[in-house]
Amino acid sequence: MQLNTTPQRTITVSAPATIANLVCGFDILGLCLNHPADEMQVTLTDKSAIHISSTDGYALPYEASENTAGAPLLEMKKLLPEQTGFDIVIKKNIKPGSGIGSSAASAAGAVVAANHLLGNPFTREEMIQFALFGEKAASGVKHADNVAPCIYGGITLIRSIFPLDIISLSAPPLWVTVVHPQIEVRTSDARQILKKQVLLKDAIKQWGNIAGLVAGFLQNDYGLISRSLEDVIIEPVRSILIPGFAEVKKLSIGAGALGGGISGSGPSVFMLSTDEETAHRVKDQMQKVYEGIGLDHFVYVTSINTQGVKLINH
Amino acid sequence: MQLNTTPQRTITVSAPATIANLVCGFDILGLCLNHPADEMQVTLTDKSAIHISSTDGYALPYEASENTAGAPLLEMKKLLPEQTGFDIVIKKNIKPGSGIGSSAASAAGAVVAANHLLGNPFTREEMIQFALFGEKAASGVKHADNVAPCIYGGITLIRSIFPLDIISLSAPPLWVTVVHPQIEVRTSDARQILKKQVLLKDAIKQWGNIAGLVAGFLQNDYGLISRSLEDVIIEPVRSILIPGFAEVKKLSIGAGALGGGISGSGPSVFMLSTDEETAHRVKDQMQKVYEGIGLDHFVYVTSINTQGVKLINH
Incomplete structure (x- = not known):
């Protein structure tokens, strides 16, 4: 070369x-x-x-x-x-x-x-x-x-x-709230508990949602993004590895989040919001849940990085 | 009311x-x-x-x-x-x-x-x-x-x-070639032969393709539409009910079609093309296959109807 x-x-x-x-x-x-x-x-x-x-x-x-x-x-x-x-x-x-x-x-x-x-x-x-x-x-x-x-x-x-x-x-502007509860979820464990087979009817529901999510991003349609943020296959299995998951999700959506789920194979959980103020309200709810459980955690409020890896001194 | x-x-x-x-x-x-x-x-x-x-x-x-x-x-x-x-x-x-x-x-x-x-x-x-x-x-x-x-x-x-x-x-302009081989495929039969469960890895491939197809339509990307027109779950099972299916697909894509598959639950087969001329070449290939098999058939060359049901005398 x-x-x-x-x-x-x-x-x-x-x-x-x-x-x-x-x-x-x-x-x-x-x-x-x-x-x-x-x-x-x-x-x-x-x-x-x-x-x-x-x-x-x-x-x-x-x-x-x-x-x-x-x-x-x-x-x-x-x-x-x-x-x-x-x-x-x-x-x-x-x-x-x-x-x-x-x-x-x-x-x-x-x-x-x-x-x-x-x-x-x-x-x-x-x-x-x-x-x-x-x-x-x-x-x-x-x-x-x-x-x-x-x-x-x-x-x-x-x-x-x-x-x-x-x-x-x-995609339209999106704010992201991420909470990282301080527990270990090994990627290999998170992979292992997934079933190798899924019901066709669940797979159909999932591809309706993924199609809706892609359309929601490209058409700048927050409502469609929110309705499509549903996972009937992976989340029901993996979320049991994350203490407080159901509560975090419920309270975040109650605070105005569009929806969200497990980040990667966990343990972090993320929620998407239309604006910074809502993303901070979501943060408060996440903290409330983990303070209630007594689990150490970090929370980040951030937005989408459209550039990726950045060169700093060039 | x-x-x-x-x-x-x-x-x-x-x-x-x-x-x-x-x-x-x-x-x-x-x-x-x-x-x-x-x-x-x-x-x-x-x-x-x-x-x-x-x-x-x-x-x-x-x-x-x-x-x-x-x-x-x-x-x-x-x-x-x-x-x-x-x-x-x-x-x-x-x-x-x-x-x-x-x-x-x-x-x-x-x-x-x-x-x-x-x-x-x-x-x-x-x-x-x-x-x-x-x-x-x-x-x-x-x-x-x-x-x-x-x-x-x-x-x-x-x-x-x-x-x-x-x-x-x-979506970008699309031409559609449809061939209807004169055999009966009952919707109930076509439903019955589907497996109730699918492999997770196949489901993931399918939702990658559906996401790609939606993005291809909305971004006017013919190449992406073509690459995404792949069905690893339904077509391998149902296509056996349609004589000549594999040959029709192969020759149509050889003639320039973006891709296609079974229409509804069959027996019609459709192919998408970027232009009318290609859609007619696809028609010729479809006819060749069914004339070879000796099966009566209709072929339509048409395009996307963006209006739906039309009022005629109003």
């Missing part, structure tokens, strides 16, 4: 959180958030190695092949001149295991930063293909519903993974 | 054919065709009876409660002054049992005509609710994916039947 590298050897990027499994859009719809976001500093070196360090206390794997930022760059390196290496310094603001795309942010951030330093030789689709190796390192599964919105920004539809087919969906 | 009836006592309407179960949109997506269409003459009377006759040779049930045009008007009559009746004369151009919404055309045509003669007291949604009684008379099931596009025109999403939630979807 011929590279047209920029004179710049170091770049800092902001790699945002994302919400996958958007209610009825299990495995196919993801959304990018403005907050929280990891900060990553990536430096191009001629040492032919990938070196990873962090500025916070999280126990990340520092072996590149096992690290969600390292694995994608190892894959990218196969196409680069031998003496190309990267130093990565990660400030992890998105807590691993929270269900808001922590591993995807590291993977997408590393790939976008490296691509920039190399003079942008790769397309967005190719960047996603690399980033998927980070998801595989993290969970064993190459799922794109976090890395796609993290790189594209906004709301993305992953129509197909093999071959990769990603479609950006426009 | 207070009525503001028009002085007009007789109206003629054109009630078009429709395609339900739009490939991956089983039970939720329907499309209205410009051709063929039934012609119906409806007269408002003060005889408190519904009288049905036809100008062609089809053996329709003439008892109003068993007739697809009569049953919806019987339901409507419950809300009308006692001395209100209708005479209906049907010229049936859409062959019953063809799978292109013959019963829906009669039901929708009767309701739209009656509503006009009564001074339009009912909304489109209420008209659909009446028309569903025609579908129930015909097949025992109140499915809306033919009557909704027949009354709304264009492409309609039926997100939910209970409660009724219908969304019109805009």
